[in-house]
Amino acid sequence: MSETLASETSAGGVLPGAPGEALQVEVRGEGELQTQDMNLNVGPQHPATHGVLRVVIDVDGERIVGAQPVVGYMHRAFEKLAEHRDYRQIIALVNRHDWLSAFCNEVGVALAVEQMMELEVPERAQWIRTMMCEWNRIMNHLMFVSSFGLELGAITPMFYAFREREDIQHLMESATGGRLHFTYTRVGGLKDDLPLGFLKASEELVPVVRRRNQEYRDLLLGNEIFRARTKGIGALEPEVALDYGVSGPSLHATGVAEDSRVTEPYLKYDEVDVAVPVARNGDSYDRFQVLLDRIDASCDIIEQCLANLPPGPISAKVPKQIKAPEGAIYVRTENPLGQGGYYLISDGGKQPYRMRMRTPSFNNVQMIPHLLQGELLSDMVAIMGSVYFVVGDVDR
């Protein structure tokens, strides 16, 4: 700093404001009022960042002129840890980076190992996995429905959405024993069969979730203030979204219906009708609408799973010590927030040689600078609340 000031480039070579010198004032431009941008640290501890994401923004009054997300505050080295765990332990591990999509994550890892081992997973296990993935998806989406409302200042959706989440958590707990980290999947199948009464409870819960979903539409989408706050805010173009690798609801809102449940089906997604709701404008409103539509679509899939669930074993015969054969594989799944990918390299041992995760949140966060450019500070929360990311999923 002092070097710059003392250098020949400063006006006349005189240190401005130095003792004994008159203060030199440089008049820039035409002499009109100059404003200075303010640098504002949003986060790592800020209510709008859902955790410890930090966004450094430059604001001119209320207008954002530049934004930069700073990731890494929640880096927990899951990929490195996975190199020192066997496959059963890894399933418990991947539950945790995106804590809102725990079941979908564990299915992805199990699929990768099973495909390397060329295991035939029983039908019943696959159907149950499909159904559980969808229940998890609804739980995840409800969380974002609630938090988006909260960020726009509507506190009530928070309590409503947690009511449904509690019901679904209760249901999943009855089968898996976990409320957040289920660890229900095993390589080759599932931990246990479904408990008695699960199917009936499941069947009864689907219409409830559908009905309540309509309430969110009325409460938020139908609200004048909500529309004014979200329509045309943070509009994302499909080309830009694809360039950034954005996936999931944020991508569908731009009109691109890329969903690996449809384009590259896994589990039983090729035997059920998967509706991929899309919208056109890619703004906050559309992203939120797609999220609500996806809850309905997931309800449809759960009903089809319940109708098609066959009897039978829930696990294939697997050796006591699971070892993936030498080689590499990349499996992609449609996680609630977007495209999840698992790149697994095995040297034939009981632990992976390397496991790399492609997580949707990381890519979704990357478009924040693009979306925030030129928007108002209040729109920041409308945008960040609707690109849907989990900080643990960003940093892993």
Added chain:
Amino acid sequence: MESIFTFDSLLFTVLVKVLVIVAFFFVAALVVGYLEHKVMGHMQDRTGPMEAGLGPVKHGVGQLVADGAKFLQKEDIIPRSADPWVFALAPGVALVPTLTILVVIPFGPGVWAENLDLGLFFALAASGVTVIGVLMAGWASANKFSLMGAIRDAAQLIAYELPLVLAGAAVALQAGTLSLVGIVERQNELLLFGAVPVWYGIPQFVGLGLFFVAAMAELNRPPFDMPIADSEIIAGHMTEYTGLRFAFFLLSEYAGMVVLSALATVLFLGGWYPWPGAELPDGPLGAVIGTVVTLAKIIILTLLMTWARATFPRLREDQLQTMAWTILIPLALAQIVVIAIVIVVLP
């Protein structure tokens, strides 16, 4: 010189009035705060506070007292780079105007501290002072989020003080007096079409709406809570405050709800009269009935504010300004013109 212990001495009367007003100020804020906790809780499919109580009465009736006790115990932190004097004074500056408005509000026949000839003018003028406390807090906190909140609050006040004052002015025009007591009494004599007794809220329904919306905006109540928008700028000017000073800001919000609801009651909803054209018995009985009626009307209005908070998302600052300058202020001006013409045309 008179002894102040003489029952009707000036000093004694003033002392009693001040004590009653301060007591009412705190109790009203507690009651409204508690009601908001419970009512909003039930609107959101939960119970609200249930445990804290006074003796056998539970249902969280003691929750706000307990909160107050907690605030008392908190460390009073003044940030190192803050301007300590301004920082320390700000909550008081925000609180006192609300307290002083109570002086002129009539709660029943004879139940008021002071019947100023300029009562309405005094109340509206004092309500605008609160923003100075907010600006002081935002500036002195040396926090960018606080400063932003304070500036938003100042901008909001400028935009909303106008419709508030204009709506009040229309009432004064129709009543022909600025005294709040006078307004209540003249209001009860109003006959629509020479036959139907109504309150000013009926012919001036536009003014009532404007006044209520502007009051919510002035109090930073949702959906107009941009100055303290917790998901954007943490808590605006309150971000750096702890303990009792923070409690003062909360108190001024709840007491502000009571005071502005009371003003709306007096101006538009007939004050202490239970129905238009009603007669209250003379003496203490009438005073008690009138006070109960006024308090009931105030509570209904504060519950409306709570309902709005549980329902609406927050507006954006520029949307709010657009609404104020392009809709509310022209409406308020138009209403004044209409009222003036009607008053001149109809004797």
